[in-house]
Amino acid sequence: MNHRTAVRSTALGYPRIGSDRELKRALEAHWAGRLDAAGLERAAAAVRAEMLDDLSVLDQVPTGVFSYYDHVLDAAFAVDAVAPRHRRSDRLASYFAAARGDDAAAPLEMTKWFDTNYHYLVPEIGPATAFAPRPEKAVAEFLEARERGLDARPVLVGPASLLLLAKAAEGAPADFRPFDRLGDLVEVYVEMLAALAQAGAGLIQLDEPALCADRTPAELEAVAAAYRRLVAEAEILVAGGYGPFGESLPVLLESGVEGIALDLVRGRSDLEALASLDVSRETFIVAGVVDGRNIWRTDLADAAADIEAVKALTDRVGVASSSSLLHVPVDLAPETGLPPLLAERLAFARQKLIELTVLADPDGARDARPASPAAWRDAAVRDRLAALGDGADRRAPYADRQASQAKRVPLPPLPTTTIGSFPQTAELRKARAAHRQGLMIDADYQARMKAEVAAVIAEQERLGIDVLVHGEPERNDMVQYFAELLTGFATTAAGWVQSYGSRCVRPPILYGDVARTAPMTVPWTSYAQSLTAKPVKGMLTGPVTILAWSFVRDDQPLADTADQVALALRDEVADLEAAGTAIIQVDEPALRELLPVREAPRAAYREWSTRSFRLATSGVRPDTAIHTHLCYSEFGVVIDAIAALDADVTSIEASRSKMEVVADLGRAGYRSGIGPGVWDIHSPRVPAAAEMAEALRLAVAALGPDRVWANPDCGLKTRRYEEVVPALEGLVEAARTVRAEAA
Ligand code: MET
Ligand SMILES: [Zn+2]
Secondary structure (H helix, E strand, O other): OOOOOOEEEOOOOOOOOOOOOHHHHHHHHHHOOOOOHHHHHHHHHHHHHHHHHHHOOOOOEEEOOOOOOOHHHHHHHHOOOOOHHHOOOOHHHHHHHHHHOOOOOOOOOEEEOOOOOOEEEOOEEOOOOOOOOOOHHHHHHHHHHHHOOOOEEEEEEOHHHHHHHOEEOOOOOOOOOHHHHHHHHHHHHHHHHHHHHHOOOOEEEEEOHHHHOOOOHHHHHHHHHHHHHHHOOOEEEEEOOOOOOOOHHHHHHHOOOOEEEEEOOOOOHHHHHHHHOOOOOOOEEEEEEEOOOOOEOOOHHHHHHHHHHHHOOOOEEEEEEOOOHHHOOOOOOOOOOOOHHHHOOEOOHHHHHHHHHHHHOOOOOOOOOOOOOHHHOOHHHHHHHHHOOHHHHOOOOHHHHHHHHHHHOOOOOOOEEOOOEOOOOHHHHHHHHHHHOOOOOHHHHHHHHHHHHHHHHHHHHHHOOOEEOOEOOOOOOOOHHHHOOEEEEEOOOOOOEEEEOOEEEOOOEEEEEEEEOOOOOHHHHHHHHHOOOOOEOEEEEOHHHHHHOOEEOOOOOHHHHHHHHHHHHHHHHHHHHHOOOOEEEEEOOOOOOOOOOOOOOHHHHHHHHHHHHHHHHOOOOOOOEEEEEEOOOOOHHHHHHHHHOOOOEEEEOOOOOOOHHHHHHHHOOOOOEEEEOOOOOOOOOOOOHHHHHHHHHHHHHHHOOOOEOEOOOOOOOOOOHHHHHHHHHHHHHHHHHHHHHHO
C-alpha cells in the first residue's frame, strides 16, 4: 500500500436550488412576471456563489453544475439542440419554452433520471438537428470559480449520454436513433472543450451515466471512437454514477481518457473489474465512496479501505461522491427537531463535503459507522414477519374473487371511479399550514377536513360516479402522510431535494423498524362511507412507493424494509376490511422507478417488490376487492410485475398512449380488471365526453366490457374544480354511452 499518494477531494455535482430554495422562488416570480430576467440572473448568481462557498473546501470544485431548470436541457442548449418550436428571440425564453411550454408550443417530455425521483427533460434530436457549440454557460461558470482562486473542473453531460437520453424528433425516419448522430455531436464537443481549454480549464468532467446501463457492442464501439477523438482535445474525466460501468469500463480506459470516476456505492463491481484490467499508474481514478443518493454518514473506515484498494492500482487517486450530490438536501444544520441518535448518523450535502476532505486528509479520522441503536429494532415486527408462512402473500384464485366481489358490490359494466385525491384547494392548504404552525387546534382542523370529505362525497353522488373516494384532503403528500404515522420514520423541516425545475420534495427518512401504532386511514374512510350508500374505496400508498420516495436505511436489504412496511399496511388493510370497506386501493406509482437500471438485477427486484405488495394486500377475504394504481405508460419493463401484483383492478395512465397499453397488458397475460386513464390530469385541458367514450371503446374492443373501468389517469389534487367538474361529468356520460352500446 502506498500511503504517500496524495488523495484529491472533489464532488461530481451539487444541489443547485439554493440552501433555502432561493432559486425556486426567483424562478416562480420570473414565470409569474414579477421578476425580470436581470433579477432572475442576480438570484442565480447568489445561488452559484453559495454553491462555490460550500464547494471551496474541496481540492477541486465542479463547475457548470448550476442549472436554471435541468442539466440535460442545459446540455442540449450547449450544443444548440433546440427544437424549432422552442426558438424565441431570446435564449432564456427559448429555454423556459422548452422546459415548461408556452401558448405557442408544448414543452419537452419529462421523464425520470435513471432510478431516481429526479425528472429530466428529454431532448428531441433528428437527422437535421444542426449542432453548434454554445459554451458560454460552461465558460462563465468556470471563470466564476477561477476568479475565486479555486481549482475548477468544468462538468458537461457527455455526448453519448446526451444522445442516449434523447428521443427522435418528430418527423424523423422510423429507424432513426439520436445516437446515430454521435459522430457529428462529438465534433461540437471538440469545440466546447477547446473553448473551455482556452479559458484555462485543465481536467474536464464528462458525465456518462448512460454507460452504466446495458449497452450493445455497436454502441460501445461508437463510444470508443467518440472518446478516442475527444481525448485528443482535452484531459477528460468520465463520470458515471447510478451503478457500475461494467463492460463500458475497459472501453473508456482503452480510449485513453485521463481519468474515471467510479460509483463505489452502487457500482462496487467496477473496483474488482479495474484490478483485472491493465490500468496505467498514470490513470486518475476517482473513488466515489460518499453516497450521492442517500443521507447516511459515510463509514469512513470502509471508504478508506476502498481508497487504499484504488491506490494499489494507480498513483493518481481522487475521492468523491458516488454521483452528483443533487439528490440530497443541502444542510443538516436546520434539522434541530430530529432525534439526536438519528441526527448524528446523517450527512446532507454540506456534511458530505466535509467527509470528503477528511478522507483526502492523510491524518483524517477513519471511524467506522456505529451500528443502528438497538432501540430502532422492533422484535415484535421481526417475529411476526419470520412467522409468516410461505403462502402469506397469496389470495384465492382471481375467478373466485371476482364472482364474490360482484355479488358483494354489484356494479354496472364500465364502472366509473377516480384515483383518490380531489383538488387541494388554497383553502385546504391554508388550513393545513395553520394547523402545522399551531394556529388551528386539532378539533377545528379535523372538522374542516371532515367538511371537505362531505363535500367531495356529495359532489361525486351528484355526478353519478359508481365507486367513490373520500378525496384525501387530510394528506399533505401520499408518502409523508404515512411516514408521519408509522414508527421508524422521521420527517425533516427543510430537507428539500429538487424533483424537477422549481419543484422540490422533502423525502421522509426511514431509519428504523417500521410498525403501525394505530389505524391511519380508517376513520376517514368510515366517515366518508357513513355519508353514502355507494361504495367508498379505502386508499393507501404501497410499500414500494413509500420506499422510493423516502431516504431509506442502508443497513439491511430493501426487500426486508419493504416487508416491514407491507406488514404495517396489511394491518391497515385488515382494519379497513373489518370496518366494512369492500374496495381497497393500494397505490404503487413508483413501481417502475425503483426498477434497476441494468437487466441482471431486475428479476430479484420484481420478486421482492411484488411480494411486498401482495403481503400488504393478501390478508383480505375473497369478496374484498384490491385495486392498485400506477401512473405512467412505459409498462414494457414492468408488465410482468403488474400481473404479479395480483390486484383485482389496476388503473394506469393510457390517455397519452392512445390505449396502446391496454393491448400490451392483454398480451402479457393480465387477466383482471383494468382502468385505463381516459383523462390526462397532468394537463389543464378538459377532454370532451366523446373523446373519452372513444378511448373506452378501444379498451372494450381489446378486453371486453366486463373488465374495463372508467377513470382519470391519476389523482385530481393538482387540478381545479373548474376542470374537475366538467371532466368528470364527461367521464360519467362517456361510460353511460359505451355501456349502452355494449348492452
Ligand atoms: C401519484 S399517484 C396518486 C394516487 C393518489 N391516490 C391520488 O389520487 O392522489
Ligand atoms: Zn397517479
